Amino acid sequence: MLELARPLAERAAAGRPLAVATVVAIDGSAPRAVGATMFVDADGAVVGSISGGCVEGAVVEACHAVLDGADPAVVRYGISDEAAMGVGLMCGGDLDVYIERLPAGDRPALAAARDGAAVSVGTIIAGPRGLIGTRVAELTDAQLRDSGAENISAARIRAEHDAHARSGRSVTWHIQCGPIELSVFTDVAVVAPRLLIFGAVDFSAALADAGRLLGYHVTVCDARAVFATPERFPGAHEVVSAWPHVYLARTAVDERTVVCVLTHDLKFDVPLLELALALPVAYVGAMGSRRTHARRVRALREHGVPEVNLERLRSPIGLDIGASTPAETAVSILAEVIAVREGASGRSLSGTDGPIHRDHAPNEPASLHTRSRPIGSV
Secondary structure, eight states, X not given: OGGGHHHXXXXXXXXXXXXXXXXXXXXXXXXXXXXXXXXXXXXXXXEEOSSTTSSHHHHHHXXXXXXXXXXXEEEEEETTSTTHHHHSOTTSOEEEEEEEEOOGGGHHHHHHHHTTOOEEEEEEEESSTTTTTOBGGGOOHHHHHHTTOOSXXXXXXXXXXXXXXXXXXXXXXXXXXXXXXXXXXXXXXXXXXXXXXXXXXXXXXXXXXXXHHTTOEEEEEESOTTTOOGGGOTTOSEEEESOHHHHHHHSOOOTTOEEEEOOOOHHHHHHHHHHHTTSOOSEEEEOOOHHHHHHHHHHHHHTTOOHHHHTTEEOSOSXXXXXXXXXXXXXXXXXXXXXXXXXXXXXXXXXXXXXXXXXXXXXXXXXXXXXXXXXXXX
């Protein structure tokens, strides 16, 4: 749901009836991740995608049924369906999709996610019929008792939801309540990760455009005020005129932040990279030829940068895809950023084995995002 916070918030504010379909679990390979959302309004308009076209038609029908009064439910689509050729996933996976009519009470969460805030919404998606569709934030002990869920409190379920939300990824999880098991979907919208681009050059403009498309909050910084202007970088959320290392020292970064140094000028690069390589950021890359790289590394060593820090530097920046234009170079850089983030090889898929789509972050327990059994479904 939160994936489409902006269009959902707009339609919800107008009071339009909406049916929302969200991928809550995946078995095998699938083109989109847990949390992928599509919705249908009362006029039949469809926004979003949950499978890249594989099962959308069937899901739209289920959404119309919900708008006509059907109960919220998890529906499984994929190779296990009798109509696999019609609505199955050609890549061989199964999707569990939770379909519900959007409650009016979700409007504040949607508005917050639309405005870029970190938000989570927990929903009971399987269990006693009277609990399905209940938001975790609104769950009461009386509802649990009336549904036969014993020896657990609403506060305990909320605490479990909060713990899963802190992972930053949408996930379905299960909790035993006496003889009853509840399946809960924690839908998460996080603050956009930052892409810090240093150097007000043509390559930076293309990288800013592409980075914004991938969901980054993009900042372009250059010490030369005449070049660091919003008009030259319409894809950036902000353009800053400041010495790069001074700006980096005062701005907020975290383990998802990407730092791209495109200045290839030692007077800017050395103090900037010395600082960037010491910070707990996701990626540090620097543009330049191999000769420039060698000269830059030599200068960093002279400034006392430890070898362990230098090993983090991605330089020359980007993957070897034969890029030459600014737009192609942006693809090369962001492809490397994604590969580093996912712990992937960057090789052609045709030359690799195993699953194409990753369903959890590297070194993160797969049990948080995959299941060995279906959710209680219809």
